Every structure is written in C-alpha cells, then in structure tokens.
Amino acid sequence: MSNPKVLPLIAPESGAVAPCCPPLTERPFTAEEAETAARMFRALGDPVRLRLFSAVASHEGGEACVCDISDVGVSQPTVSHHLKKLKDAGLLTSERRGTWVYYRVEPSVLASMGKLLAVAPAAA
Amino acid sequence: MSNPKVLPLIAPESGAVAPCCPPLTERPFTAEEAETAARMFRALGDPVRLRLFSAVASHEGGEACVCDISDVGVSQPTVSHHLKKLKDAGLLTSERRGTWVYYRVEPSVLASMGKLLAVAPAAA
DNA sequence: ACAAACCATCGACGGATGTCGAAACACGCG
C-alpha cells in the first residue's frame, strides 16, 4: 500500500532519535509542536488502541500478528481501524508475511514521547 | 468547589508514585488499566491543551495564572474549558489567590506517564 | 478453480468533543 499519509514524527533514517519537541517543562510549546505531539498522545488516548499497542509492544519478538491481539472486546473491523490509526501516527509498522499481517512498535517514537514527559531536574 | 469528579489517577498522599499501570512493553494492558491510562493520554491529545499544559509546566515557579497563558489562539471560555479538562484528568491543580486563579502541574502524574513509556531494555 | 482464513475498506449511525457568545460568578476597589 505504501501509505502516503504517514506522519513524519521522526527522522526515519537517522541513528539518533529526532524528537519532535522539547520536554513539556522546558518552555511553552509552539502551535506546530503542540500539533505534532498531540497527534501522538491522541493515538494512545483510546483504551482499545492502548490495549492493542501494549499487546504488540509486549509480545514476544516485539511483533504480533493481528490474530494474536484481536481479543479486546470489539469487532474485527474496529481492530483494523485502530491499528491503522496507530500506524498513521507512526507508532506501529506493519508487514504482511503470507496469510498474516504482523505489527511492531516503532521504538524511537516511544522514546521521543518519553523525553517529552521527562521531568525537568529543577531547571533554573 | 471540591470537584467530586476528579479522577484518582494517583494515590494523593503517598510519597512514592503509585503508577496506574505497568510499562506499555511489559505485558498487555487489562481493560481497566487501558481505561485509566487512556484518560491521561487523551487529556494531552489536544494541541490547545498541550500548549496550556506546557505553558504551566514551564512557567517560573511551576505555576501560572490563567491570564498568563491565555494566548493560545482560542477564546477565553475555551481556555477555561481545557484547563478544567486537564484538572479533571489529574494533570493540573488550581488555586484561587485573590483575583487570579493559578494552575500548577501534578508532577507525580507526569512521572507516572513517563514510566508507562519507558522503553524496555531489550527484554529477552 | 474453488473454498476457507485473514485482514482491510466502505457506508452508516450515535455519541463525544472543541468552539463560540452570552451570561453568571468571584474578587478587589473606590
């Protein structure tokens, strides 16, 4: 498919993480930074998506087939819908291998969000 | 006011942080954990709220008057609306001192969210 | 070729959410 709408939350090929924004406590966010960061938080702001993401993230090998994580209390199309949202937000990537589609987490985005929430060590 | 709807995201008087959930990578979230954590992420999932939160968090003294952070491009009632949401989510607290109302961040919640996103050190 | 399993897309529906103006409330001051 090669989805063209995927959001460039990170620099794809850079070795170091390229965080979108400074820590929340460093300075007031600009409108652009807020827009970018809010997309990530919103992607995790749904219980079903959070369960799916956690299921993938904690699955052995760092990846999971859809059939392994579909038991979250909603219909199969809804699961697919949420996985697409997580993918569009840059939090997951997907790959088809034969019959199954495997999702895996994008660790650099996770790290980027973690830095956002890093508590400033008493700045100033 | 003593809002009765404030969510008990953390144990209020405990010295140590009482995180709602394990790291996302540790094991699949239960429905309850997902519900709780999603509330926090959703609260930060709006650009205006993120700017307001960042403005408070980065303000000198760790607190800010509403009048200091109201310049985010929306009307003043909307600012108040978003501040209430952040407060209901447990991310901010408010206190009236004379004419002005001051908001400050709840650092333990920030730390709790940071732990959620902690990248597992290559488990297995 | 056909059937079955897995997954994605489509179209529709109801409820949640962001936004505003107007009005109400709280406080300090003259």
Next chain:
DNA sequence: CGCGTGTTTCGACATCCGTCGATGGTTTGT
C-alpha cells in the same frame, strides 16, 4: 454598594470519532 476585571458556566452548534455489519482483497490449501 456598585463597578470593573478575571474566570467559570451555560447553551448551542458543527465536526470528529468509535463502532458496527457488509463487502472486497489477498493468500493458502484442497
């Protein structure tokens, strides 16, 4: 007490979002 300033609440509106059943596409096996 009355006024001005700062902040919240109210009511209304448009839009977004999560959910479903039905359908379509892709791959494997018979």
